[in-house]
Amino acid sequence: MPSSPSKDLETFDNPQPERDYTIRIRMPEFTCLCPKTGQPDFAELYLEYVPDRLCVELKSLKLYIWSFREEGAFHEAVTNRMLEDLVAATAPRFMRLTAEFKVRGGIYTTVVAEHRAPGWEAPPRVELP
Numbered sequence: 599m600p601s602s603p604s605k606d607l608e609t610f611d612n613p614q615p616e617r618d619y620t621i622r623i624r625m626p627e628f629t630c631l632c633p634k635t636g637q638p639d640f641a642e643l644y645l646e647y648v649p650d651r652l653c654v655e656l657k658s659l660k661l662y663i664w665s666f667r668e669e670g671a672f673h674e675a676v677t678n679r680m681l682e683d684l685v686a687a688t689a690p691r692f693m694r695l696t697a698e699f700k701v702r703g704g705i706y707t708t709v710v711a712e713h714r715a716p717g718w719e720a721p722p723r724v725e726l727p
Contacts, residue, residue, distance in 0.1 A: 601657075603665035607687035608658035612649045619723055620644050621653065627661055628697070633670035640700040641673075645684070647693040650715065655687050668669065673699050677709040691718040 625643040632639050643663070662683070666676060677697040685693055692714050697708040 601661060603610040603667065604658070605665050605683070606658060607683060609652040609688055611657055612651055612653050613687050615649075615651055618650055620646055620647050623654075623656070623659070625659075625663055628666070630666040630676055631668065631670045632702070633672060636670065636704075638678050639673070639702060642698045642700075643680075644696040644698070645693070646696075647684075647688070648691040648718075648720075649689050650689055652688045652690075654684060673697060673707045673717040677713050681711040681713060687711045689715070690721065691715045 623660045625645070626720045628641040628643045630639050630641075631637065645659075660704065662680075666680075669676075671679070677695055680697075681693065684690075684695070692712075693713040694710065694712045697707075699709075
C-alpha cells in the first residue's frame with residue numbers, strides 16, 4: 599500500500615502571514631468506532647481556521663483522519679482530540695472543527711470545538727450590497 603494511516607500532521611509556511619484569511623476544509627469520509635459496541639461511526643468533518651505562521655498539509659491531514667478508523671472514541675472526545683492535535687501542529691489564530699455524525703440509533707450528533715489564540719479578535723464582518 600503506498601500510504602498508511604498516521605498521527606503525524608505536517609505543515610507548511612503560511613504564504614500570507616500578515617493577512618487574516620480563512621481556510622475551509624471539508625472531510626466527508628471520517629470514520630471511527632463506537633467505544634461501546636465496536637460498530638463504525640461515520641461523520642462529515644468541517645475544519646475552518648485562520649492560520650498564523652503555519653498551514654496544515656492536506657495529504658498528512660487525510661492520513662491523520664484515516665488513523666481513527668479502527669479506534670473506539672466517543673464523538674465529543676474524538677472531535678476535541680482532533681482540534682487539540684491540529685492546534686498543536688499549526689498554532690492558528692482561530693480554528694473551529696465541526697463534526698456532524700451520521701445517524702446511529704435514531705440520533706444525530708454534531709460536535710463543535712473551537713480555539714482562539716490569546717489576543718486574537720476576528721475582523722468585523724463586511725456585508726456587501
